[in-house]
Amino acid sequence: MDLSTSLGERIRQRRRRAGMSQQQLAHRAELSLGVIRKLEQDRGAARIATLQKVAAALDVTVAWLLDKPAALPSAHAEAGGVQAIRAALTTVDDLVDDGSELTAPMVLAEAKRTVTYLWGAYWSGRFSLLAALLPTVLPQLRATVRAVPAAQRPTAAEALARGLQVAGDTLIHLAHPDAAWFAVREAIRVAEDGGDELLAAVLRSSVSWQLLVGGRYEDASRVALRTASGLEPTGSSSLSQISAYGLLVVAAATATARAGRSAQTDELLAVAGEQADRVGCERSDHQTTFGPAKVLMLAADCHVVQEQYERGLQLTRQLPSEAPLTLTTRARALTDRALCETRLGMDEAAVGTLRAMIAMAPEWLSHQSLPRMIAAELVERQRRVSGSLAAVAAQMGVLA
Template sequence: MDDSSIGMRIRQFRGKALTQRQLADQAGVSVDLVRKLEQGGRQTASIASLQKLARALDVDISDLIGKRQGIPSGNPDTGIVAIRRALTPVDDLLAETREEEVVELEEAARAVAYAWGAYWAGRYELLTTILPSGLIQLRASVHAADPATAPAANELLARMYWVTGCTLVHLGQTDPAFLAIRSALTAAELGRDPLLLAMIRGSVGWQLLVQGRYEEARGVALTAAARLEPVGEVSAPQLCAYGSLVLLGATAAGREQKVPQALSLIETASEVAGRVGMDRRDYETYFGPSQVIMQTVDVNISSERYPEALAAARAMPANGGGLPQASRARHLTDTAVALARTGRHEHALSTLLNAERVGGADWIKYQALPRHIVSELLDHDRKMPLRAFASRLGVPG
């Protein structure tokens, strides 16, 4: 077993403080799972089980699965450290403050749209080069805004903080990600758009979900949804915002292993998607029939209902419907999990290769799940296509 495996990291974090059985008892998982992970008999487990193990070991799940990433660069104004610095300014504490460039709102809106386009294309390395300066410039624009333009300036700043938080999640930087999304929420509260505010609250819930705080994630998402519940005729953006928040609540319930509640919430979201009638993108968020299918697969996988996940996946249009590039790749990866766990190893590999093609090299580089599934597939197949794929992902083959 290599020292980059989940099992080795569990053993290292456990140290001499806990036996395998004590860890299993504290996490609420079987000792057989802990033993097989540490011995290399299993390369991964369900997200819910990994979250429980991380919590019992008092570590972030990013540390457990080896997802935390940096972006080495010769430019000190780009990368993770630069983003952290932009998120934690101390200008107010300095005797002399720097004068930052103020950008016009129209130019700021283009910068925000470009950042979100890069995010949905899975171009995380590009984002680490544009987010630090983008945050600094937008903050300067907010400070320079007059009362008439301040709400719009704050809404743009909120969107830039929001995409920063989402990017940092994918790079395994959960603490600065949460700082970014809370800063986004503060800025949105100074704006005038209730739908933007609701969606950023939903993103707070998503980050809680990533951290394994499932009950809080579900509560935040459904509380935000309740404020938007459609009564009578409402706009399509409101319907999509409401449906997206309900779907997030379903995902959190699935991770909690509250499967009946999760499926009930998915049914509600499906009804809303039916009213919308198509896949849409509003407020940097995608919602519609394709997103409902994707999250139905996710809920079934998180509860290890793999045949049900595959049945749901068959409803997805061949081109991924209206999902953005990164989401299509993620859905294909989830489907590959279900295929691998039901013994359809060759089909799982072809689906993963399709995910790589759709998501691109930049996207797959920062995804832990494909590496874990490839490790499982190597137990059944050592042929060149899989070994070549494993090599590209950095998985020992």
């Protein structure tokens, strides 16, 4: 595995920086000393659950252990980027307000179209485009809230909240969780000035996801379930409410699966499945899809993180090709499928799945850790790497 530093080296460096011996790390992570030694020597495939325990013990994320890119390179400073997004999020305009508007507002219809475009870019995995657009768009959306007539202000606030949400979700993929957290909490605050009662609830699904990515599984499930409890549908509930409720329940399931609570995960997936059947199709009321196919995809994810690879593979194969899922959702499902195939010894199939993923979402893939881990595991098993596997590994940066 030819990465800037290997998984084992990163664990060793972090452990030593924390002043821990291998035995102390093993105790803290509730793993055997042998497992820690194998990890630091890059011997054998690391299980997801093992990486989660080691990451928690070292006070880092799994993404950090796997050397996920933490920056968005750009040849031109003016092209935007993470620091420019941070500057747009941490505005000081209200502290130096002199009565003039430094940023031109949009008309309300343009603001709504712009936010829809941002979400289209997000679900297509076009993070470079978002990094270029968000530093300009966020101040424009704020200016729009200030400029529109009072009657239009709730709608303008909703557009700003959705813009802040896409900024937060993008920053998670770019490995900047602190700025992402600020963005989504600001989105929730702004949404309170809007007229869509479901928007603030759906924004909390982003909070739950951020907590999950950070390894805070208990908090992730608590946020999702507490919010869902206030939306539990009745016979007369709208499809939008049912979708929002189902989205939060399935978000909780992905967290409980990672926390090792299998029985609760199964119960939550069953509830989410019932709501998806009531909806009957894939809906996207708040820029996030929910429906039978989305629940199927996330159910597969839950089985995979619990290392139930045969069941996970079965579910990924059942995902209907005609379902209107976003490009990145399908790419994420292919990641689960490739991992299942790899762990079940279906190396040729796994390589084919990774090739399909590269073709489908190359930019999204460059910011994901798990596909690189899968490719590295496949390479490690081969005495001689050639053909399709060599090409896939090279494209993912696993081979020089």
